[in-house]
Amino acid sequence: MEYDVRGTRVHYVERGQGRPVLVLHGAGVDHRETLAAFEPTLARHGGLRRLYPDLPGSGRTQTAETVSSAEDVLGVLTTLVDEIVGDRPLILVGHSAGAYCARALADRAPQRVAGLVLVCPLLPGRHDVPPLQPVVADDDLGDADFRAYFVVQTPAMLARYREVVAPGVAAVDAPTAERIGARWELATSDETYAGPVLVVAGRQDSTVGYASAIDLLGRYPRATLVVVDGAGHALPHEAPSVLGGILDGWLTDAVEHHG
Template sequence: MEAEAGGVAVHYAEHGSGFPVVALHGAGVDHREMLGALEPVFRERPGYRRVYPDLPGMGRTPVPDWFRGSDDVLELLLGLIDVVVGEEEFAIAGHSFGGYLARGVAARRPAQVAGLAMICPIGEEARDVPAHAVLHASADVTGVLSPAEQDQYRDYFVIQTPDTLRRFREHVAPALPLVDADGLGRMSERWRLSDVPPDAPPYAGPTLILAGRQDSTAGYAGPWELVERYPRATYAVLDRAGHALPHEQPALFTALVTEWLDRVDERGHGGRLTD
């Protein structure tokens, strides 16, 4: 599906009906990674309309020549939300760079965002980021992945099993050749979002922050510092999980996202309203 926002044709996938949940992927992939991570959560949970956009320069959404930073991406997302969601309340979840953007959406639309989930979110200042270390390797990639894909897989996953290899092939690898490297390079010129006004109140909705203990991209110390900004935040750091946490710990990921949705529903929002 496509929707025009800010003069850009934004491609997105949509599943289900009901309360909207907007899911934002990270850099270098497309909507299929978040779709693969979240759809198992909703398999036994009807009543949600899941919207998975391709961010600019990834998937089938182009990056305009004038894009120079994350503020431009955030404005595009807010325009897309106006078109696809309208004035209805919604929950938002994001992985990596998508988690950073989700924070920006919640800061700009606190009254409309009913819940915020950040998975391995990057931040302005990454610290104490561990070196990449593979904890388990039993997947045979010979003849299955191209040399470039093998490098991506080995650099991304700390748990390399037949199951994570399958997830990589289904939800990550198809997006790699679609990345507009030049466009992403332009957007990285000003990747920090503009500061939220210092007198802005903290986002008070149900929040989930998930970090991988072995995440060599975002680490877990930076995400922990976000807890003080979100008074309704659950924070969990998962062992045997790097930046590919949703693929490496799918059962825990599903359980924690399900609990987050329960908290969103407690406020009277979502697909399963409380009595």
């Protein structure tokens, strides 16, 4: 599906009916990664209308030249939500840079958000990021990009990378991504989202680490934090059962029962 936002034709995949869920992918990939990572759990949970957009500069989204910063990307997302979701509070899910955008959306319009999920979140001022240390490694397996992303370097993970990550990498609109990446920081909000938050980090994440994710407990009064051993920045692929179980339980207990 496509929706025009001031000249940017946003491509997105929509599944199911019910409470809206906006799922945002990280930088340098597209909706195929988040669809593969989160759809099994969200579909099984039921009662959710899942939206997986290609962010500006990625996938099949055709980005207007006026989109030249992360703030512009956030503006596109805000309009997209206003137009296709309406007033119903939604759940925001983000991985990596997608989590950075999800946080900003929640902090700026907390009344619109029923829950916030941050997986391996990219955060300004990240600190204590561990060096790359594969949990399972084979020096002859995959290319350098695969080995820099996955700490579980097995044939199964390589197949996963080739199926749902690499195609998105190849589909990146490089000039647009570079233009946005040069101005990637978002202005901080005076408000803080006070609703239910789930933060999941990989203990072996050498891209954003996990220490900054722990710091979020001090910002969000209803945050649940899980640090997963044996997983890195590719946690949604490397620990799908763990992530799926945590997410499913959190959706039921934190959002539906107490949201």
